[in-house]
Amino acid sequence: MVGSQDERPRIVADSTRPTPTTGADDVIAALVASTRAALDQARRPLRDVVAVGCSAPGPLDHERGIVHVAPNIHGFENVPLAARLSSGLDGVPVFVDRDTVIAAIGEGTVGAARGVRDFVYVTVSTGVGGAIVADGRIVRGATNTAGEIGHWPVALDGPRCGCGSFGCVEAFAGGRNLAERYGSRDAGDVFRAADANDARARALVGELESAMEALGVGLVNVLNPSLIVVGGGIAEHEPTHVLEPMRRGARERAFAVASKAVRIVPAALGADVGMIGAVVAARQRVAGRDPLAV
């Protein structure tokens, strides 16, 4: 991937493979294999690579490149991902950041939130996550895990969540939890069943909408962003069940002054957000700049 500082990076090659379910070693081997395959495709040697950006699930520590735990990847706990990828890639520097932070960096520099100083990136996909940008800076928190907005409880009891808690936004709206609650293979089945008027699917989708509405209210009241950018597969395919309830919540239930100040829009970078954001983030970190100094 190449491109100058301020333009959207161009994707010159890509290589994807399924995430192994057999533990961290295999996941890392697959990442290294994909990186090398993409370089072969682009006919560029590894020694030409200045840095590698890596978007990973979290919570993780972007400064040390350690993934603390990735609830949706089997066996991924306290993995020094940056160091292990780097050693698999002949020592090229690797910068790891949380997938949602990478997405916020991408959307905030060359996507839907370009130039916006106060925004929240939300992803609704297998899980529900996010990243918070306040006054042009990513809110990192004490141990670099801030922004896990999918794990704010929106119900006093409510279904268990993959994170070990219950009643989280993700417990209702994450694709994995939704499919598990319905008993189907993936979340798409639940939406299709709801469209076909299946009562149980409709109830689950109704709860998902209520959870997204609550998330919209909460983000606007607590963080007062001028923009909420919503990405992820479920948001992309089911905007009426995801973006619309968030907008309704913000409009009808949040403080008026904050509600009037916010727009809730789809992400602009789609499925490429991880690749694009990772390149922008790696560039910024090579340059010694704070990622996303908008």
Add this chain to the structure above:
Amino acid sequence: MVGSQDERPRIVADSTRPTPTTGADDVIAALVASTRAALDQARRPLRDVVAVGCSAPGPLDHERGIVHVAPNIHGFENVPLAARLSSGLDGVPVFVDRDTVIAAIGEGTVGAARGVRDFVYVTVSTGVGGAIVADGRIVRGATNTAGEIGHWPVALDGPRCGCGSFGCVEAFAGGRNLAERYGSRDAGDVFRAADANDARARALVGELESAMEALGVGLVNVLNPSLIVVGGGIAEHEPTHVLEPMRRGARERAFAVASKAVRIVPAALGADVGMIGAVVAARQRVAGRDPLAV
């Protein structure tokens, strides 16, 4: 109130009176009267006053000194509080900020969060509010209303809240809402009835605890603070119903890495937090400094 830049301001006089329920004009007149009475008590003329700091309920715009709406004060909507107080005080500059931001400035400079760069101030009192400090700076948001953590919904349905929404933390845990739901004059009655084993009071206090637990989980996951400082009358008088559930939520349900990084402690400045924080904030603003540059 006097004192040097880095020490806790000394309270040399005070004058309080009940908040009028007859509209904004009367509230402003009462504030002016209290200020003048305190000066008389301290035997200092108004012309000696460099600046006045004012802690007000919000959401409000601290830059322009306008209170957008104060749900718990009758008739307080879009009030240019700083300008009106200043003209009632012979033109002395008046700096208004949200009560919870003022409290965070007080606790963050001379109180329980002194020197802490990532913390959340929470108040549980008539209402539930807060202020967020990320990397040493107050998170203001797009229109300066960020931090209204009492109005994150923690139930998909749930009781109405004074803010017009429902299911908010404040709907369960704010003193006004709690007393209204029970049908008593104040929240103290509900806690006393619960202690005397009244079933309805126990159920309401149980819901309050669940809401505070959810708030603890949510704040830790979303903001990853190293400290949560909890003040307000209800928190002070009922710590087992307020701080304990927050700690339990953070410990048992939040992401481990964030959970281990946080302490949840009572506020240090007690009922004086508004006066102390307002003086610190006014000093910082007179000096042209960002409030709370810790």
